[in-house]
Amino acid sequence: MTREVSRREVLKRAALAGAISAAPGQVFAQRADEPYTNLSAAEARTLEAIVARLIPSDARSPGALEAGAARYIDRALGDALAPSRSAYTAGLAALDAHARGAAGKPFAELGAERQDALLRDLEQNVAKNFTPSASAFFELVLEHTLEGTFSDPHYGGNRDFIGWELLGYPGLRLAVLADEQRMDAKNPLVRLSAYDLPMFEKNADGHDDDHHGR
Amino acid sequence: MAVRLPRTEVVVIGLGGAGGVAVEPLTAAGRSVIALEAGTRLAPKDFAPDELRNNFRGWPQAAQKANREIPVHRASAQSPDDPRAAIHPMMNGVGGTTLHYWAQSWRLSPWDFRVVSETKRRYGAKRVPAGSTVEDWPFGLEELEPYYDKVEYALGVSGQAGNVNGVIDPRGNIFEGPRARSYPMPPLRGTEFTDLMGAAARRLGWHPFPGPAAINSQVYQNRSQCMYHGYCSRGGCHVSAKSSTAVSTIPRAEASGKLEIVTSAHVTRIYVDDDGRAGGVHYVKDGETYIQPAGVVLLACYTYENTRLLLLSDSARFPHGLANNHGQVGKHYMSHNQAATVNALFPHKLNRWYGLPAQGVGVDEWADDNFDHNELDFIGGGNLWVYSDQRPIAAASMPTFGRAPRWGAEWKAFVAENADRWTTSYLQKTTLPYAENYLDLHPSVKDPLGDRVCRVTADHKDNERRIASFIQDKMEQWFREAGAVATMRGQIGTMGVTTHAYGGTRMGDDPATNVVDRYGFAHEVPNLGVLGASVMGTSGARNPTLTAQALAWRTAEHLAANWSRIAG
Numbered sequence: 204m205t206r207e208v209s210r211r212e213v214l215k216r217a218a219l220a221g222a223i224s225a226a227p228g229q230v231f232a233q234r235a236d237e238p239y240t241n242l243s244a245a246e247a248r249t250l251e252a253i254v255a256r257l258i259p260s261d262a263r264s265p266g267a268l269e270a271g272a273a274r275y276i277d278r279a280l281g282d283a284l285a286p287s288r289s290a291y292t293a294g295l296a297a298l299d300a301h302a303r304g305a306a307g308k309p310f311a312e313l314g315a316e317r318q319d320a321l322l323r324d325l326e327q328n329v330a331k332n333f334t335p336s337a338s339a340f341f342e343l344v345l346e347h348t349l350e351g352t353f354s355d356p357h358y359g360g361n362r363d364f365i366g367w368e369l370l371g372y373p374g375l376r377l378a379v380l381a382d383e384q385r386m387d388a389k390n391p392l393v394r395l396s397a398y399d400l401p402m403f404e405k406n407a408d409g410h411d412d413d414h415h416g417r
Numbered sequence: 418m419a420v421r422l423p424r425t426e427v428v429v430i431g432l433g434g435a436g437g438v439a440v441e442p443l444t445a446a447g448r449s450v451i452a453l454e455a456g457t458r459l460a461p462k463d464f465a466p467d468e469l470r471n472n473f474r475g476w477p478q479a480a481q482k483a484n485r486e487i488p489v490h491r492a493s494a495q496s497p498d499d500p501r502a503a504i505h506p507m508m509n510g511v512g513g514t515t516l517h518y519w520a521q522s523w524r525l526s527p528w529d530f531r532v533v534s535e536t537k538r539r540y541g542a543k544r545v546p547a548g549s550t551v552e553d554w555p556f557g558l559e560e561l562e563p564y565y566d567k568v569e570y571a572l573g574v575s576g577q578a579g580n581v582n583g584v585i586d587p588r589g590n591i592f593e594g595p596r597a598r599s600y601p602m603p604p605l606r607g608t609e610f611t612d613l614m615g616a617a618a619r620r621l622g623w624h625p626f627p628g629p630a631a632i633n634s635q636v637y638q639n640r641s642q643c644m645y646h647g648y649c650s651r652g653g654c655h656v657s658a659k660s661s662t663a664v665s666t667i668p669r670a671e672a673s674g675k676l677e678i679v680t681s682a683h684v685t686r687i688y689v690d691d692d693g694r695a696g697g698v699h700y701v702k703d704g705e706t707y708i709q710p711a712g713v714v715l716l717a718c719y720t721y722e723n724t725r726l727l728l729l730s731d732s733a734r735f736p737h738g739l740a741n742n743h744g745q746v747g748k749h750y751m752s753h754n755q756a757a758t759v760n761a762l763f764p765h766k767l768n769r770w771y772g773l774p775a776q777g778v779g780v781d782e783w784a785d786d787n788f789d790h791n792e793l794d795f796i797g798g799g800n801l802w803v804y805s806d807q808r809p810i811a812a813a814s815m816p817t818f819g820r821a822p823r824w825g826a827e828w829k830a831f832v833a834e835n836a837d838r839w840t841t842s843y844l845q846k847t848t849l850p851y852a853e854n855y856l857d858l859h860p861s862v863k864d865p866l867g868d869r870v871c872r873v874t875a876d877h878k879d880n881e882r883r884i885a886s887f888i889q890d891k892m893e894q895w896f897r898e899a900g901a902v903a904t905m906r907g908q909i910g911t912m913g914v915t916t917h918a919y920g921g922t923r924m925g926d927d928p929a930t931n932v933v934d935r936y937g938f939a940h941e942v943p944n945l946g947v948l949g950a951s952v953m954g955t956s957g958a959r960n961p962t963l964t965a966q967a968l969a970w971r972t973a974e975h976l977a978a979n980w981s982r983i984a985g
Contacts, residue, residue: 257824266829283474319825326823345824353809354469369829370836372770372809375466377655379645379771384608384805386768402655403465 241280241288242295245309249295250276252311254348256318265365267352275351275360276344287343294340297333298325357396357405364394375400419699419706425451425677426984427976428698428711430684430726433513435948436717437662438568438966439973444675446977451709453682453700455482456509459516459663464653468808471517471652475504482509482683486864488721488871490913493853498872499913501862506916507719511678512663514719514916515962516653519774520631520660521802522574523959524565524967527594528785530554532849532955535786536796544796546880549849550749554954555926555935558594564967564974566597569629572966573637573660576600576629590626592781602634605643608805610767610840611778617899623782628802630775631660631963640664649773650806682707685866687714687730687739687945694985695739695945701866712984713976716922717948717969720750721871721914724856724921724951727932729868740922740939745932747857749850749920751956754877756910757885759842761896762818762903766837769807774843777804783891784958785847795880797847799888800958801895803840812836818903842892845917846884848877848956854912856921875912885909917950917961924952924968937972944983946972 239247251273258267267273280288301324302310306317313321324330328338351360353370361367367374374393376383377400383390398405427443429436432454443450459477470476478484483505490499507514528535533553536544545551568574578599579589604627607615611627618625632649633642641656649659657664670676683701688708690696697710716723724747728738738746780801781787790796813832816839817823821831854875862870877885893904925931928940933952939945948969950961957964976983 258829259826261826261829263830264833322824349810349813350469350473353813354473355467357467358469366813367809369833370809370812371833372812372836375646376771377466377644377646379647381606381608384610384645384768384771386609386613386766388768397465397467400465402462403467404462405465 239274239277242277242291246291246295247273247277248311249299249309250291250344252318253298253322253344254351256315256322257345257348258352259315264369267348269362270352270365271360271362272348272351275354275358276347278359279347284347287347290340290343293334294343297330297337297340300332301330355396355398357398367394419708421708422710424697424710424712425449426711427451427713427715428453428709429715429717430687430698431455431513431717431719431722432511432662432667432678433717433719434515434518434662434962435965435969436715437512437515437667438571439715439717439948439969440670440676441571441666442970442973443977444670444673446980447675448977448980449675450670451677451679451711453679453684453698453709454509454511455681455683456511456513457680458511459653461653461655461657464655466646466648466652466655468648468810471648472650472808473810477510478505478508481505483507483719486722486725486868486870488856488873488914489859489862490873490875490911492874492876492911494874499911502914506914510663511667511680512661515631515659515661516663517651518916518962519650519960521775521960522569522572522576522629522631522963523957524593524596525558525955525957525959525964526592526785526787527558529955529957530557532796539786540790540796544790546796546849546878548851548853548878549880550852550930551849552925552930552954555924561964561967561971562595562597564971565963568963568966568970570601571970572631572662572665573602573633573640574600574629574631574963575602575604575634577604577627579626587624588626590779590781591624592784592787600629602637604628605630605632605634605773605776607778608768608772608776610769610805611776611803614803614895614899615778618778618780618895621895621898623780623895625778625780628775628777628779629963632773632775633658633660638665643773645772645776647771647773647806647808649775683866684726685729685868687716687726689732689734689739689942693734693942695942713944713946715946715948715972720918720921720949720951721856721873723947723949725858725871727922728858735941740932740941740945742941743929745923745930747855747921749923749954750854750856750873750875751848751850751919752875752912752915753845753848753917753956754881754885754909754912755843755845755915755917756907757846757889758844758907759889759892759896760816760818760839760905760907761842761901762835762839763900764838764902767840768837769805769840770837772805774804774806776806777802780895783888793883793887795883795887797849797880797884798958799844799846799884801888801892802843802845803895804843807837815839816905818905820903842896844888844892845958845960846881846888847958848881850920850923850954851878873913877909877912882909917956919950919953919956919961922947922951923954925954936975937968938983944985946976948972
């Protein structure tokens with residue numbers, strides 16, 4: 204069950220938590236019906252199927268697909284994860300080939316149990332025709348799926364704070380009191396991106412301020 | 418065509434943890450200093466609490482000079498190179514890595530200065546491990562104590578003293594060497610979890626204590642106290658409570674009017690004059706090459722770059738690299754074997770979501786020579802440290818203690834229950850220098866300017882492996898006493914690129930085995946000083962920064978007091 208968090212509710216919670224009131228910006232901007240920007244439609248379908256098995260949705264809570272982990276990876280392949288773009292091209296194609304060889308269908312069209320078995324083939328490095336290896340591709344996707352599910356929503360994943368809800372992370376607090384560090388503390392949830400706070404700059408990397416050429 | 422700049426009295430290469438300290442006593446003594454810093458200036462707006470950026474994408478160093486010259490590691494001279502690290506662990510910037518470090522600010526123990534003589538005295542000469550090049554420091558803790566004191570107060574360090582002038586205070590570390598006075602601030606507050614760990618340690622008969630941190634526990638020098646927000650590790654401080662040199666010593670040096678800072682300056686060579694003295698440096702900024710002559714050159718980069726820059730700066734007088742006519746540059750390399758840690762799973766929540774790595778509880782019972790090694794097969798030991806610090810991606814990446822797979826529905830249920838019920842520990846252990854562990858220039862891997870990068874040839878030896886196993890036993894015992902239901906030991910790993918790298922320009926009286934003298938000036942080049950942990954001859958079982966800073970302050974004071982003799 205996905206709990207919808209409205210923009211108004213985010214602001215209300217921020218006010219309750221004493222955080223700075225700010226527009227939530229791009230947090231929920233990318234919706235599921237928008238096209239992928241870096242992956243092809245076929246690649247995206249396969250990747251969505253993988254992340255949906257790595258962190259599956261179940262009766263208790265939504266998973267990586269609902270959190271937008273595949274969308275996160277797609278967007279990041281255009282910037283921070285660009286060096287991994289070719290690994291995805293090759294790895295996703297190799298996985299589909301492996302699925303066709305083992306089960307006669309592309310990965311995304313298989314049932315969950317079959318998909319899990321194929322992913323275990325990758326994890327245990329018994330699947331063939333991966334470069335450099337099936338396990339390396341598996342670890343790459345697992346790492347990026349964790350990033351896309353649990354990172355600050357600024358990067359397009361952790362949609363509706365699905366990841367932070369799953370872990371029980373209470374959220375960003377710029378000042379934390381001693382009682383809020385007690386082991387049984389019931390801290391009110393703060394559901395904000397760091398960049399909802401106007402004091403922080405995106406993509407900041409410092410500045411040169413010296414006047415050279417004396 | 419290089420631009421030749423007017424001569425200055427002192428040029429400092431690197432304005433980080435060590436160089437950033439040295440500029441304060443130098444400018445206070447009236448010396449004119451130009452600091453060449455490869456990075457830029459950063460401010461609180463740059464320090465977003467963003468785990469992905471800070472801890473996984475290596476901000477800001479991913480786009481920096483350091484990241485274009487990442488050293489290459491191999492285990493031995495016979496081993497192939499390991500795959501090169503993707504991110505350099507240290508950052509460039511005014512303040513350097515003190516902008517985003519953990520800020521644990523320990524003094525070394527008395528034993529660390531006297532490893533050879535103390536081992537011989539207590540256990541016999543045969544107990545110094547074969548192949549180790551360890552020497553006693555040229556002085557003991559008592560010589561460095563006044564400088565530890567100066568930097569603790571200049572920067573702002575919080576902590577609980579355990580030994581003031583020989584009077585033991587059991588609230589602090591009873592094993593620490595004598596100090597002249599208490600810390601300028603009380604320690605950072607503990608948490609219910611660190612209290613739980615402290616009580617368990619006391620039941621074992623140990624002496625837990627809050628560790629020292631260059632982080633304000635209360636308002637100090639008009640800077641805020643710590644806010645415990647949980648993004649301290651590899652994140653700058655949004656309220657400037659972290660006592661980086663960028664907010665403490667450097668601003669005071671700038672206010673003197675005697676410090677000029679040049680940012681984005683990539684120093685490529687130190688050059689020598691006809692008399693064999695250091696003449697100044699060459700650096701590149703915005704594609705232009707500059708020559709900066711100076712009376713004294715202070716080399717204050719990180720350990721790897723200190724060695725690399727000396728080796729790159731060869732000349733007719735120094736054909737194997739500057740100050741290397743005795744072949745000692747790059748030798749006596751060490752790094753802490755931090756990877757051999759212990760994780761623990763508890764049956765209840767710990768609430769480690771907030772806090773910082775320096776908010777913890779330490780045990781020194783098994784560090785250094787604080788325990789009898791007669792029946793053991795190693796010397797040295799480790800500090801045990803447990804702390805309150807966890808962020809979401811790292812929590813989701815938690816070990817599963819053999820109780821769940823690494824992904825899928827079962828994993829998800831496990832993590833949902835246990836993400837806040839586990840902890841790790843930080844175990845810093847003695848590392849000795851060995852002839853087989855050294856730094857040099859890589860034969861083929863180069864930076865974008867065409868200069869060869871540093872190569873690390875190093876591996877853990879038997880003494881270090883035995884310490885790791887022994888310390889992990891102790892940490893497991895501590896976690897179990899505190900109620901952990903499962904523990905898991907980490908592997909010892911490699912000696913690849915790390916935040917705790919020592920040696921390469923070791924300090925000592927004998928020029929045959931040391932690059933710099935007891936004051937930090939090169940035996941072969943008297944107006945070249947070296948700052949940083951690269952001068953340290955032993956690692957200790959604790960973070961190096963405060964010791965590097967105390968040594969830097971001492972070198973700077975020595976220079977100021979002996980100006981005409983050193984500057985010539």
